[in-house]
Amino acid sequence: MKLAKRVKALTPSSTLAITAKANALKAEGHDVIGLGAGEPDFNTPGHILESAQNAMNEGYTRYTPAGGLQKLKESIIQKLQQNQELSYVPGEVIVTTGAKHALYTLFQVLLDEGDEVVVPTPYWVSYPEQVKLAGGTPVHVEGKEENGFKLTPEQLQDVISDKTKILILNSPSNPTGAIYSSEELKAIGDVCLKHDIMIVSDEIYEKLTYFGERHVSIAQLSTELKEKTIIINGVSKSHAMTGWRIGYAVGNRDVIQAMTNLASHSTSNPTSIAQHAAIAAYDGTQEPVEEMKKAFEDRLNKVYEQLVKIPGFKCVKPKGAFYLFPNVTEAIELTGFNTVDEWVEAVLEYEKVALVPGSGFGAPDNVRLSYATSLPVLEEALERIKNFMEIHQK
Template sequence: MKLAKRVSALTPSSTLAITAKAKELKAAGHDVIGLGAGEPDFNTPQHILEAAVTAMNDGQTKYTPAGGLAPLKEAVIEKFKRDQGLTYSPSEIIVCTGAKHALYTLFQVLLDEGDEVIIPTPYWVSYPEQVKLAEGTPVFVEGSENNEFKITPEQLEAAITAKTKAVIINSPSNPTGMIYTREELQALGEVCLKHDIFIVSDEIYEKLVYGQNEHVSIAQLSPALKEKTIIINGVSKSHSMTGWRIGYAAGDATVIKAMTNLASHSTSNPTSIAQYATIAAYNGTQEPVEMMRQAFEERLNVIHEKLINIPGFSCLKPQGAFYLFPNAIEAAKLTGFDTVDAWVEAILEEEKVALVPGSGFGSPENVRLSYATSLDLLEKAVERIHSFMTRHMK
């Protein structure tokens, strides 16, 4: 059967083989520690669950407007005022079926065939694929490990062509956990304004920031930058609501209207019950959000110290999100493997620890470890990796 070209052009996820193998080993009764999770290991806070139950009992189980419930848009607007000092109108907000759907819809309305989107590496795996699905062209710019995996204004300027439509900024980053400072964002923003390109600001991890670091939205820095920025966010990571599938985009009203029109012909609307739950998430207490953030920071501080003692590992300490992204190329070479991907496969086979190879994020020398799991399991995983290294080092 001949499938559409847009599907044939997609790059299969490099994590699929590892994930499938981990599930196979678990099903066979092996004690597998999975560190690939892209979601908090906490349940959704109780007051949010209760709001969903109330909504169901009140009969709020019907279609909603394609762009989201008016009370939810107002809750999102209040969140922007509270957290970033940003002002939006309802016409500048669309609620989607997850932040991923918001990104997908944005690229569909923003890009024509051949339009270029600049994507810093390492990148979240879906960015280039979504650009390709919109018939755009991903243009990769390396965020050097020496620069905390972040790109510079000079690199951005050099990558811009007459076909450039947008640049993606993901801060805090998946997979690196790094955060752009206010000054770094200002410098990148000036380049974007000079060349009149859109800024797609993925801020899904904004609530998970550690130490003295701060999250700054590039849209905060000036009215001109706000005008050119489309913010993508949601409650999946901040409120442990990954399965509820509620995200949103905020920005130019013309872009948001086009996204809403497209959504009306695809998803019809986000799930009504999940929308009511999200109203409670934003309007209710934020104490569970902070408790979760503190738990992640504690895990990070413990596990990072242990990780950098593994032979062949080097690892910048993340500033946000819940991932570690160590460079493991020396670890692979020390144990006789040509690639990190092969090393990751061997770790899973022998030690039953599932890591995510960095090749899927455009960084083949690295691996991604999620610390969205218990500290006990994290420590066991590091012990197993250390044992593997000790046994195989040449």
């Protein structure tokens, strides 16, 4: 079968690849600990489940408008106003089938062949692939570990060409947990305004910030920046609703209209019942969100302390999301492996712990561990990694 060029160039998701290997080992009866999960280990809160059940019983089981229910758009608008003092109207909002599809649709409507998109490393695995699928060219800039993995305005300035169209920002970040401050965002925003670059601000981990850190959207910083920014967000990580597939994009009306037209020919609409559930997520109590955040922060503190004691592990302490992204260059050297991929494979083979190699995030010196799993399981996983290091040190 001859496949299209555009899919032949796709790199499979490294997160899914390691999960598949871990599952195969599990199926053979091995006791595998998976730390690859990109989703909260909590159940969707009860009041949200109830609203979905009511929606079904009340017959909300038909097509909705392509861009989402008016009521849900209003809930999103209210949330943005309350949390970030950002004002939007329904024509500036589209509800999508998860944040991932919001990003996919956005790149499809913005990019022409050869347009450049600045994607700071370490990046979420899907950005470069989605940009390429839309005919764009990802341009990577290294978010240096010594700068908390964050892009600087000088670095951005250096890679701008006459083809640069978009900068992607992801704060809090997957995989690093880094959070940009207002000052940092303002300085980066100034460069974007000077060169007429649009900003795609992926804020899916907005609710998961620790140690008193606060999430700030670049769109909050000035009217000019708001006009240049498309915010991407959704309920997946904030409300433990990854399977419901509800995300959104807000920003420039023409862009949102184009996305809505494209959605009308691709998804038709996000699932009607899930949209009703998302209304309950945004309008109802936010207590479960706060509880999840507390649990994640507690785990982060405990796991971080143990992680940095493992020989060869160095780790910038994350401030948000639910991942640790240690540098394991020394651990790889100590155990005589050549690459992070080989090292991760060996940890899975010998200790049955599934980590995600940083290579898929554009950071081949690091591995990603998700702490979206219970504390005893995390402690056992770290014990096994420590054991691996002890046994395999040359």
